[in-house]
Amino acid sequence: MNESTFHIHQLHYKNILSIDDLSIPSGMITCIIGESGSGKTTLLKMLNHMISPESGDIEIEGRSVFEWNPVELRREVVMMAQTPVMFGGTVKDNLLIGLRFSEKPAVTDARLKKVLKDVHLDKALDEESDALSGGEKQRVSLARILLLDPPVLLLDEPSSALDEETTQFIMKKLAEFVKNNKKTLVMITHSTAVVRAFADHIIEINKGQVVRESEHIEQQ
Known part of the structure; x- marks a missing residue:
């Protein structure tokens, strides 16, 4: 297995998680699966x-999570929640706000249009964000993260509001982005098709514990 981005030691959190030892490899797509x-x-x-563990530790690139400045960490390890965070204003406003929060320079309209194409979203930059559907908002949120170009992406059900064709298109683009730029992607998914097609590493969790790790999903 490749060098680890994350290494979890004796982690416990309430009655929700209890993980003795777990590594998540760098430069790969890791899918976390399991029941709701x-x-x-x-x-x-x-x-x-x-969220902070009640006991135990998570090492991120060899440093304890407690040693990281939270703002610095969240610029390196960017998370997209299952329910997309949207702001008032246009599609362009929503794409640029992540860069502004991260104190990164704005990009050209051409770059914004390119990233919208990468997430299979045919919308004008001046379209109001409140007119978007749930799936469209999910894709704008994903595009915003891609613009940030972080070393590590954490995605919680990034295709939950998307149809199968759009999911496959976006996941192919994401996989190319990860591989070509040596990124690390950790994503939660309920889609067996996504896991089969794109996962390098699979972690299955049941009742707060890791019950299986594998380098590829077994064929059903």
Whole structure:
């Protein structure tokens, strides 16, 4: 297995998670699977310190999560929640706001249009964000993260509001982005098709515990 981006030691959180030892490899697509309520989203939030473990530790690139400045960490390890965060204004406003929050320079309209194409969204930059559907908002949120170009992406059900064709298109683009730029992607998904096609590493969680790890999903 490749060098780890995350290494979890004796992690416990309420009655939600109990993980003795777990590594998540760098430069790969890791899919976290399991039933609803099994602790997947809690684990994802711990990877960028949105939630602190009650005991144990998470090492991120060899440093304890407690040693990272939270703002610095969340610029390196960017999370997209299952319910997309949208702001008032236009599609362009929503794309640029992530760069502004991260104190990164704005980009050209041509770059914004390119990233919208990458997430299969045919919308004008001046379209109002409140006119977008749930799936369109999800794609704008994903495009915003791609513009940030972080080393690590954490995605919670990024295709939950998308049809199968759009999911496959976006996941192919995401996979190319990760591989070509040596990024690390950790994502929660309920889509067996996504796991089969794109996962390098699979972690299955049940009742807060890791019950299986594998380098590819077994054929059904």
